[in-house]
Amino acid sequence: QSVLTQPPSASGTPGQRVTISCSGSSSNIGSNYVYWYQQLPGTAPKLLIYRNNQRPSGVPDRFSGSKSGTSTSLAISGVRSEDEADYFCAAWDDTLYGPVFGGGTKLTVL
Amino acid sequence: EVRLVQSGVEVKKPGESLRISCKGSGYSFTSYWISWVRQLPGKGLEWMGRIDPSDSYTNYSPSFQGRVTISGDKSMSTAYLHWSSLEASDTAMYYCARHGEEHYSCFDYWGQGTLLTVSS
Numbered sequence: 001q002s003v004l005t006q007p008p009s010a011s012g013t014p015g016q017r018v019t020i021s022c023s024g025s026s027s028n029i030g031s032n033y034v035y036w037y038q039q040l041p042g043t044a045p046k047l048l049i050y051r052n053n054q055r056p057s058g059v060p061d062r063f064s065g066s067k068s069g070t071s072t073s074l075a076i077s078g079v080r081s082e083d084e085a086d087y088f089c090a091a092w093d094d095t096l097y098g099p100v101f102g103g104g105t106k107l108t109v110l
Numbered sequence: 111e112v113r114l115v116q117s118g119v120e121v122k123k124p125g126e127s128l129r130i131s132c133k134g135s136g137y138s139f140t141s142y143w144i145s146w147v148r149q150l151p152g153k154g155l156e157w158m159g160r161i162d163p164s165d166s167y168t169n170y171s172p173s174f175q176g177r178v179t180i181s182g183d184k185s186m187s188t189a190y191l192h193w194s195s196l197e198a199s200d201t202a203m204y205y206c207a208r209h210g211e212e213h214y215s216c217f218d219y220w221g222q223g224t225l226l227t228v229s230s
Contacts, residue, residue: 091216
């Protein structure tokens with residue numbers, strides 16, 4: 001059972017806007033930065049969003065992150081077939097004294 | 111370019127010991143914490159523990175405390191994950207990952223993963 005809660009799956013057709021939610025608590029999302037990772041099949045996770053809404057260089061601007069209270073979401077505007085992957089949210093947890101993850105959301109582009 | 115390069119695939123028997131490695135390059139190794147993350151087959155990501163390479167201070171998730179040992183060699187810019195007695199349930203992909211600039215942060219760079227299979 002993951003500390004952060006994500007839907008197990010999401011889907012969209014090419015060009016659609018897709019959002020993936022992630023909820024936590026005051027000890028993690030509520031008091032620390034949120035990170036999002038993309039894991040393509042057979043590869044290591046890759047940083048997509050850091051500090052709630054910042055994109056590393058090289059990440060397309062169709063990916064965006066937002067946070068409100070103890071919840072966060074990842075939005076992909078104009079989803080593409082190459083965006084099919086698993087997406088994980090993460091945040092530092094003050095109780096665990098370490099990072100916690102969501103269970104992951106598998107995105108299917110129909 | 112920041113890189114974390116992990117040691118290769120391992121196939122071990124229950125009860126055997128193992129140490130896998132993660133070598134950092136392209137940055138000041140002692141300036142960023144390194145964590146180890148487990149991914150069971152077809153499952154999500156679990157934080158195992160971390161090391162501060164500057165002083166080798168470690169802390170572990172309660173789920174992994176006592177089951178693994180994390181260590182480091184700053185002269186080699188390398189972090190290690192060690193098991194003294196493997197179990198079949200340790201079969202998984204293991205990633206090392208570098209924490210961001212803030213200590214109480216998540217990860218900005220990941221290793222390529224080390225696949226461990228434990229089977230008799």
